[in-house]
Amino acid sequence: MRPRRILPQPLLSVAAAQEGLVTKAQCSAAGLDKDAVGLLVAHGRWRRVVRCVYDTDPTPSGQRRRDGRHDHLRRRAAWTAMLAVGNGIATGACALALLGVDGLVEEVVPEAARSGGMHSAVDGVTLRRYRDFADEEYRGRRIASVVPALAQALPYLLRGEVVAVLSGGLREERIDRRDLDDVRAMLRGRRGAGRVQGLLDLAGALDGSAAESFARLSFIDSGVPPDGQQVMFTLDGVFLARVDFVWCLPDGRYVVAEIDGRAFHSGEAMLADDAERQNRLVAGGRVIVIRFPATRALSDETPTVGAEMADRLRALAWRPAPGLANVGFVAL
Template identity: 70%
Template sequence: MRPVRTLPQQLLSVAAAQEGLVSKAQCDVAGVDKDAVALLIRKGRWGRVARGVYDTDAEPTERRLRNDQHDHVRRRAAWVGMLAVPDGIATGACALALSGIGGLPADLVPEAARPGGMYAAVGDGIVLRRYRGFADRPYRGRRVAALVPALAQALPYLTRHHAVAVLSDALREGRLDAAGLQRVREHLRGRRGAAQVYCLLDLAEGRDGSTAETRARLSFIEHGVPPDGQQVTIVAGGVVLARVDFVWKLPDGRYVVVEIDGRAFHSGDAMLADDAARQNGLVATGRLIVLRFPAARALAGGAFSVGAEMADRLKVLSWRPGASIGRSIDLDQARRRRT
């Protein structure tokens, strides 16, 4: 048998659309038989992922240098499920990953369902769901669960933080609205674990600017210091100083502002200068206490979570819950009201 030196362009194109994965059936169509596949694996050019599913990039996923590394790993898990299950339809978190929904765990368990909930023997850690009668949509020659049923399928298996982050991302990106949330609730009815998920729907918030902000907000709530305002514009002297992530109003008329810094913070001299000028403008008013937390800190949680720190700080500052801050704070008007 001649060694495989050049793969058919047809198969390379298929792999490129499937996060580098191909199935045995796709290899057969492209003229790459089982002996050729075995040779590619033996030579270290391919890797076996599951029965009848191969990765055309033998490099471990954690060593692949991609700008979309985390999303690639999630989408790859979804493709493993679809290719390993006959006529596989991506469901749950895998369907959400293919739909571009954020807030998901870094590692997903490959899962898929067959049309009509039919059974198939699968292994290699792949989950076969026996879902029936859910809406789906086309995706690169396959099928994936539509957004609302995919959310209902995924939420019972996600942690509290991930579930709220997924819902908040869908709201922020305009993929879901209040009516859509109600449809998710209806789809959850009767599912195992649904009772524990219902309350999470009420915690979803489209104003969260990122998954890190969602985690921070939940941490504040868990520690008894829910923000008085979120995504609030600060104005002084008729000039917009900044739009800040979270705000608490203090009894003495001052405000505590918290910013969750993402990856872009400190990404370059120009960004650093802009952040510094922005913060200096806020602090110079004498009315604002500005705190910044890196996204990694907000995501970490634990005993030293941002919620725990804010609870301690606000206690010292005599903050009391109950204030409600709208979309903006005009510091001049607030000062006049106090005088």
């Protein structure tokens, strides 16, 4: 027989603030003893995540469909670490997820550190031995502040993810160029830091999303760095469109690359708006528009978006212009 117990409202409020997770101790404090918790798990109403941590949503995390699903799963991983580790401080990518820094595209592994670098194994959680890093309060817990969190996370991220996370931080003004210098200093001596150091200079606040960061990096790798980003086009003083990437051709035409983030757009209304914008741009014959879906930009499958763009640009006789400043405005 399925348990009919109505869960205490204070416990439901706690779960809502912790991405649906609760601990055995929190259940006990709300009047739910271990037998009641055992019945909830046995009857499929709750799921055990790690020792003494339970998910009040019975749907397996990988099967959940909801707005902001990926951000929810990353924050859930961070809460798993903080709740499973006594006095645990969320670190690395987990801290970045809770801070809302954009750019993470892969799943986040639960990780935390204990104050003073104390270490002991915790089932299902990576426990780091970081010492003496700045942290801050987050919903009654502690998480690494953004600069040390970046230094902790970057060596474990994909190459494109490193650029996307740093670019997201700059775009959202969570960090500035001086903070990048601090991240560089904190990285020294860490395993994997050498690979990351060279990517810090590729961070750009003009990237509008993680997909745009991946695309820009692919363009650079393929020898076709954009002449401009977030470029505004006008005609007779009237605004036409703002586009993601632009290349200037020798004959006075422009090639535009748009990264279509359909996962982040809003259905038919956004599709119609994109079509209207493209029609305005190409009407005069001076603009060539090439569109890539965000999933393609995030993929490293051959041919990459950079390789495809390089082929198209060479066919149009484009050549890099050394020292060209970002083209931010074009009057057609």
